[in-house]
Every structure is written in C-alpha cells, then in structure tokens.
Amino acid sequence: MLPKLIKYLLKEAPQSQDTEVHGWVRTKRDTKNLIFIEVYDGSCFDGIQCTFDRSAGLNGKTEALLDSLTTGASVKIKGKLISSPACGQAVEVAASELFVFGEAPAETIGDIQGYPLQKKRHSLEFLREIAHLRPRTNTFGAVARLRSRLAFAVHRYFIERDFHYLHTPIITSGDCEGAGAMFSVSTPDPKEFFGKKTFLTVSGQLEAETYAAAISRVYTFGPTFRAENSNTARHLAEFWMVEPEAAFAGLEENMELAEDFLKYMFNSVLEECPDELAFFDEYVEKGIIENLKNVAAAKFSHITYTDAVKELEKAHSANKGLFEFEPRWGCDLQSEHEKFLTEKTAGGPVIVTDYPKEIKAFYMKLNDDGKTVRAMDVLVPRLGEIIGGSQREDDLNKLMARMAEMNIEPQDYWWYLDLRRYGSVPHSGFGLGFERLIQYVCGMANIRDVIPFPRAAGQAEF
C-alpha cells in the first residue's frame, strides 16, 4: 500500500495513533532535548512537524541518524499523531524512529555539489538551472499541482460537452500555420523512411478538422513545436496546445466556446486549487484571485481588428511616445498593442476578430469584403494572445484560390481539400496555449517557469 500523504495526515484527528511520515526534510531544529524535523512530500505546501524527544530515550540508530540529518534528505519517520502544542499547526508527530532513504549532504565535497536548495528564497533564474530539483520548492510544487488539475479540467470540460479526445500525430509532413517555423525530423535516411520530408507538428488542427467532419466535435491536447527563435517570456519551442474543432459552427459559436472554456478553467482552479492560488496571490502576483473571479464573471469584450487598429492609431496620435511600433492596418498587432487593447481599451480580456488575410493562415474563411478573414484572437492583460482560432474556409474554390495566392501546393494538402469536396460543412476551432493559460492563472511572468522542462532556443538541458 502507498504511504499516506502529508496533506491527509495534517487533517487527521490526533488520537496518539501510530503514524508513518514519508518525505523530505525541510528543516531541522535542535534544542537540548527536543529535535524538530519538518518533513514535506509536495502533496501540499505544509510539512508536518516530527518531534523527537531525547529524554524519552531514542534508539541508538535513530540518535545517530538525527545527528547527521540535513535539509533535503528523504526519510521515513514513525511515531504517534498528537495534537500540537505549537501554534500554526493542529497536529504533529511524537516521533520515535527515523529511517533515512537518501542523504542530501549540504557541504560540497570534491566534485560533488552540496544540496543546492537550502531554506532561503532562490531566484527563478537560478532555479531554472536546476530544473530537476526546482519542483521541491514551494513555487514549483504549486505550479506542478495546478498544471495537473488544469489539464484534468480541460478533459472534463470537453468530454462533458460531447467533444471527443483526438490523438493527432506529432510527426507530420504539412505546415499547418505556414509560418515556416518547423523542426525537421531526421532519420538515418529520411527519404527512405517516410518517402517525404517530415517535421514536428506545429498544430493538430488540420487533422482535427478531418475528425470534426466525421464525429462532429473533437479536441486535441498535446505537445506542439515551433522553431521560432524568439527569446521571450511567452514563447517556447515545445509547448502544449488544446485545440477544439466543431462542425456546424461559425465564428460566433467559436467565440462563445472559447469564452466559456476559459471561464470554466478559471473557476476550476478557484475551486480546486485555493491554497496554490493564495500562495501565488501572496508571493507572485498580488490580487490574482480577485482578478480571476472578476474575469470569470464578466463578459469578454469583442472588437474587430479594423476597429482595434483605429483605437491604437487614436492613442498613438495623441501620444507619439506610446508605442515603439506604429499601429497600421495590415500589420500584425505587436505585444505592446495587445497590452494596450486589453489593459486600456477593454480593461480585461478582449476577442479581436476579422484580421487581414495577409497576416493569417491559409485555412481561415474569407469574409465577403475579400480582405479580412474570420479569425479570432483572445487577448488577456499581462500576456496578450492566449487563444488563436478561426472559422475555416469550407468552400473548395476559395480555399484553392487562397492557397495559390500563398504559393501552397494543393497536392500537398489533397486530403485536407477532400474535406471540402465531400460533405463540406461550416466548422471552426481554436488553439489555447496551455502554458499561457497557466501563466495567466498563477501570475508567473516567464513561460519557462510553468512547464516542467522548458525547451527554448539554447535550452534543452534535462
């Protein structure tokens, strides 16, 4: 049987029952007769205090182990669960026996570094260099627990709404976003193996469309890869994306789904991770709980790209120093523009729609104006784009024309075009950057701190 986790021990009624604690030593405090050891196991923030009383007579082995015990060592402690005389904790363990699984020497000896996580605050930059040990800190333990709950909530949300979880391939031959930022897959003889060039996927969307055109509603949730060399706090080379795709859905339904889904995510963490959020609120981003509650309750703003650019131009002509990049119709919104739209224009999340076709992917449905496409980006304060999506072009001829304009070979996408040849339907979907969602709900400023093992330009250790 697996041992009882500390989060459950801390809630048990103390009746001097026999108890075993398994975990790692956070601190050791020694007085004349009493030795206090705080043990944690990452199941929650708090550790449990285990108190050894020398005057009660400890066995020789335990005495010796206690003497050399240091922060970070892994232990099993036997004793009795009693109500704690100390304030700030309901229970503690009147400990009698100590077993050490693995030591964690504090001192550097020769080439072997002393245990780097001592009881003080370490910088996030330093912790990134020891990504294999950082989950033992409060911050990264909390991020890991929250990430796991959120992932489960993603599945719950879609499965309960008749979206089927679809596994799309990681190795693909097509470039969904057409941004040319793909990692090649190499084999000893790539020509021989697949008979064509292959890459790591940037999105499961095109494959998701095939299943939406068959079982109506699907979603993917998996790793995606982008070789863009952007060294920012919101880009990774490997990140997780959630991509729902629904048949018989236009842009309106897509926006509704995106908003409802995001709010469901916010409410899920508010309900399921109150301790983690309280921690982030106190140490990472003040006011984050209040903000999540407000955002979950309010309607998202909507604005077309054209109107958004007008707003930005107005602000820019009133204050020339406001933006580094001049806002102009036809150009991509820069992060400073996204920031302005969320924080100043909308005062919260905003969905920007109907972008110029030139700055969006080939598959987006053309509007009647012939200039803009039925695209939507959900922007949020602090981060900018968190979701990108669109209604898809379901008209074969318009799609072929668009591909020709963009120099995309139709034969490379013959199967995708077939979806428009046989039983084509209006359909829509979007992609949520899972790490950006985590950043948004917990306030962590750098995306590398919300994924266990970040992959970015120049960074593939661990």
Ligand code: 4AD
């Ligand atoms: O806007 P993007 O590129 O959209 C697509 O890939 C569509 N095929 C999605 C769809 O319609 N099914 O990416 C979607 C989201 C972005 O809004 C952003 O949150 C995240 O993925 N994202 C990244 N996250 C981390 N690192 C990167 N390099 C990212 N690139 C995109």
Ligand code: MG
């Ligand atoms: Mg995008």
